[in-house]
Amino acid sequence: MAMSIYRCIRSVAVICALALLASATTVECEDNTTAEGLDRELSDMVLTTALGKIRGTLLPSQAGRNFYAFRGIPYAKPPVGALRFKPPEPVDQWFDIFDATFDGPRCPQPGLYRDDVSEDCLRVNIYTRDLPTEKEPNVKKPVIVFIHPGGFYALSGQSKNFAGPQYFMDRNILLVTFNYRLGSLGFLSTGTEDALGNMGLKDQVMLLRWVKLHISRFGGDPNSVTLLGYGAGAISITLHMVSPMSRNLFHRVIVMSGSVTGQWPLPMEQLDLATRQAALLHCTTENLADMMSCLNSKHYLEYANSLPHMFEFGRNNPLILWKPVIEPDYGQERFITEDPVWSYQNGNFMKVPILTGVTKDEFAGQAISILENPRLLQTFAHNFEQIAPICFLYNADSPRSPNISMELKNAYFGQESLEYAGALQPLVELFSDALTGFGVHRFVHLAARSTKVFYYRFSYQGQRSHIYYPTNKPFGVVHHDDLMYLFVEPSVSRMFTEDDEEFKIVDKLTRMFTAFAYKGDPNKQSDGKLRDIRWRAFSFKRQHYLDIGEDIVLREGLNLPRYEVWKRLFPLNWKRQSKHDLLDYV
Numbered sequence: 091m092a093m094s095i096y097r098c099i100r101s102v103a104v105i106c107a108l109a110l111l112a113s114a115t116t117v118e119c120e121d122n123t124t125a126e127g128l129d130r131e132l133s134d135m136v137l138t139t140a141l142g143k144i145r146g147t148l149l150p151s152q153a154g155r156n157f158y159a160f161r162g163i164p165y166a167k168p169p170v171g172a173l174r175f176k177p178p179e180p181v182d183q184w185f186d187i188f189d190a191t192f193d194g195p196r197c198p199q200p201g202l203y204r205d206d207v208s209e210d211c212l213r214v215n216i217y218t219r220d221l222p223t224e225k226e227p228n229v230k231k232p233v234i235v236f237i238h239p240g241g242f243y244a245l246s247g248q249s250k251n252f253a254g255p256q257y258f259m260d261r262n263i264l265l266v267t268f269n270y271r272l273g274s275l276g277f278l279s280t281g282t283e284d285a286l287g288n289m290g291l292k293d294q295v296m297l298l299r300w301v302k303l304h305i306s307r308f309g310g311d312p313n314s315v316t317l318l319g320y321g322a323g324a325i326s327i328t329l330h331m332v333s334p335m336s337r338n339l340f341h342r343v344i345v346m347s348g349s350v351t352g353q354w355p356l357p358m359e360q361l362d363l364a365t366r367q368a369a370l371l372h373c374t375t376e377n378l379a380d381m382m383s384c385l386n387s388k389h390y391l392e393y394a395n396s397l398p399h400m401f402e403f404g405r406n407n408p409l410i411l412w413k414p415v416i417e418p419d420y421g422q423e424r425f426i427t428e429d430p431v432w433s434y435q436n437g438n439f440m441k442v443p444i445l446t447g448v449t450k451d452e453f454a455g456q457a458i459s460i461l462e463n464p465r466l467l468q469t470f471a472h473n474f475e476q477i478a479p480i481c482f483l484y485n486a487d488s489p490r491s492p493n494i495s496m497e498l499k500n501a502y503f504g505q506e507s508l509e510y511a512g513a514l515q516p517l518v519e520l521f522s523d524a525l526t527g528f529g530v531h532r533f534v535h536l537a538a539r540s541t542k543v544f545y546y547r548f549s550y551q552g553q554r555s556h557i558y559y560p561t562n563k564p565f566g567v568v569h570h571d572d573l574m575y576l577f578v579e580p581s582v583s584r585m586f587t588e589d590d591e592e593f594k595i596v597d598k599l600t601r602m603f604t605a606f607a608y609k610g611d612p613n614k615q616s617d618g619k620l621r622d623i624r625w626r627a628f629s630f631k632r633q634h635y636l637d638i639g640e641d642i643v644l645r646e647g648l649n650l651p652r653y654e655v656w657k658r659l660f661p662l663n664w665k666r667q668s669k670h671d672l673l674d675y676v
C-alpha cells in the first residue's frame with residue numbers, strides 16, 4: 091500500500107476533507123479557502139533553516155491527525171567521487187527551495203530498487219505534528235532518532251516501505267529517520283588510509299550532529315534525543331555509547347535485538363573482505379593502490395549486486411559481514427578507539443537510561459533456511475566445527491574454536507545429531523542467542539552496574555510475521571516482528587487500525603517508548619492505557635524483564651541457563667586470539 095501524499099499545492103479545503111474522511115477523529119484544520127489562506131498555507135509548508143529553505147508536506151497519522159513530513163533532506167555531502175570510502179563531510183547551504191515532499195533514495199543494496207537507490211543517499215526524514223510559529227515559537231518536543239536495521243548492508247529509513255511514521259505521529263514526539271552508507275561502500279576497511287572503515291557509523295554521527303544543530307528549527311528539543319535502533323541499528327547504538335565522536339549527542343537509548351557486547355570481537359581491519367569484494371568486481375588484488383583505484387571506478391550498482399556473493403555459507407552467513415572496526419590511528423577522528431566490551435567493563439560509556447531486549451524467536455529465519463535445504467544441512471552437520479564460527483560469529487582462527495563449536499553443539503543438541511527431526515527449536519535458539527540474545531544479556535549486565543536498564547522480551551504473536559513456517563502461519567515472534575508495531579512496513583503488514591487486535595500492542599509500545607523518550611522511564615501511571623504496567627528496572631538480584639505478549643507481565647531471569655553457556659565459553663577476561671585482535675583482555 092503506497093502512502094498517499096497530500097501535497098500542499100492542493101487547497102487547504104482538500105487536505106481537510108481527506109483527513110476528515112480518513113478518520114472520525116477530529117482534525118484541527120482551518121477553513122481557509124481564500125486565495126490569501128492558500129498562500130499562507132503554502133508558505134507554512136516551506137521552512138527556512140540555517141541550511142536553506144525546505145518544502146514539506148502534510149500526511150495523516152494512523153488516527154488521521156495531520157503531521158508535517160520533510161523527507162530526503164541531505165545531511166552530508168553526497169559520498170561520491172573522491173568522497174567514496176571517506177568519512178562524511180558537512181552539507182553545503184542551498185539557495186533554491188529543497189523539495190522534501192517525498193522519500194530520498196536508499197543507499198545501494200541488492201533487490202528490485204534500481205530507480206530508488208543512489209550513492210547520494212545520506213538523507214534525513216523529519217516528522218512532527220507541530221512546527222514553531224511566530225505565535226508559538228517555543229515548540230520543544232523530545233526527539234526519537236531511528237537507526238534502521240539490515241545487518242549493515244540492507245534497508246533504509248524511507249517512509250514508504252520500511253519506516254512509516256504513522257503510529258509514532260499519534261504521540262507527541264518528533265521522529266527522525268535516515269539512511270547511512272551500507273556494505274562495502276559504508277564499511278570497507280583496508281587498515282590503511284585508503285579506507286579506514288566505519289564510514290556508515292560516521293554517517294550516523296554526522297546525522298546526530300545535524301540533529302543537534304538543526305532540529306530546534308523543526309520544533310525538536312536538541313537536549314532530549316532518544317536513539318531507537320534495531321539489529322545493526324542497535325549494535326550501532328551500543329557503539330555510540332562508547333565512541334568519543336558521539337559523546338553528548340543523545341540522552342536515552344532504545345536498543346532492540348542487537349548489541350556489540352556479544353562473543354564476536356571487532357577487528358582492526360577487514361582487508362580479507364575488501365579483497366573478496368575487489369575480486370567479485372574483477373579488480374586486481376595484487377597491490378592495494380591498483381585495487382583501490384579499480385574499486386573507486388566501479389558503479390554503485392555493481393557493489394549492490396555483488397552482495398549475495400560476499401557471504402560464506404548459505405544465504406547470509408555470517409549475518410554480520412562488515413563489522414565496525416577499531417580504527418588504526420592515522421590522525422583522523424576515530425569512531426572506535428578500543429574494544430567496546432573493554433570500554434563497558436571499565437565504565438567508559440555514556441551512562442544514559444536504557445530500554446533494551448529481544449524477541450521470543452529472533453533468528454528462526456537463519457535456522458529454517460539451513461534445515462529447509464538438504465544439501466546445506468548436510469554440509470552444516472558434517473562440517474560443524476568449521477561452519478559454526480561463521481554462523482555463530484566467533485573466531486575460526488582461535489585454537490579454542492573447535493572446542494567452542496563442540497561445547498555449543500552439546501549444549502543445544504545434547505547427544506542428538508544436527509539432522510534429527512527435532513533440530514529446529516535448538517537451532518533457532520542457537521542462532522538467536524549467538525546473533526542477539528547473549529550480546530543483549532551481556533549489555534544489560536555491563537550497563538546496569540551504572541545506569542538504569544529496562545529489559546524486555548517481546549513475545550506478542552499477531553497475525554503477521556516476517557517468517558511463515560511450516561504452514562502459512564507465523565512461525566513465532568521473530569527478528570523485526572516487533573518493529574511492525576512501531577513503524578508501518580507495507581511489505582509485511584498493512585497499517586493496523588482500532589479494529590485489529592494488534593493495535594493494542596501498537597498503542598502500548600508507542601506510549602511506553604514515548605514515555606521513555608520524555609523521562610527515561612517507560613512507566614506512566616497517569617496514562618490510562620499504561621496504568622496496569624509496572625516495568626521495574628533490571629537489578630542483579632531479581633533480574634527483572636518485562637514480557638510483552640498477549641499479557642504484559644514482569645518476570646525474572648530471561649533465558650539464564652542458555653546464556654550461562656556463552657558466559658562460560660566467552661568469559662569477560664577471555665584472551666582474544668585472532669591475528670586481527672591486538673587487544674588482550676587479561
Ligand SMILES: *[C@@H]1O[C@H](CO)[C@@H](O)[C@H](O)[C@H]1NC(C)=O
Pocket residue numbers: 120121122126127130
Ligand atoms: C483564514 O485566514 C484569514 C486571513 O489570513 C484569518 O484571519 C482567519 O483567521 C483564517 N480563518 C480561520 C478559520 O482560521
Ligand SMILES: *[C@@H]1O[C@H](CO)[C@@H](O)[C@H](O)[C@H]1NC(C)=O
Pocket residue numbers: 493494496497500
Ligand atoms: C573443551 O575444553 C574444556 C577445557 O579444556 C574441556 O573440559 C571440555 O571437555 C572440552 N569440550 C569438548 C566438547 O571437547
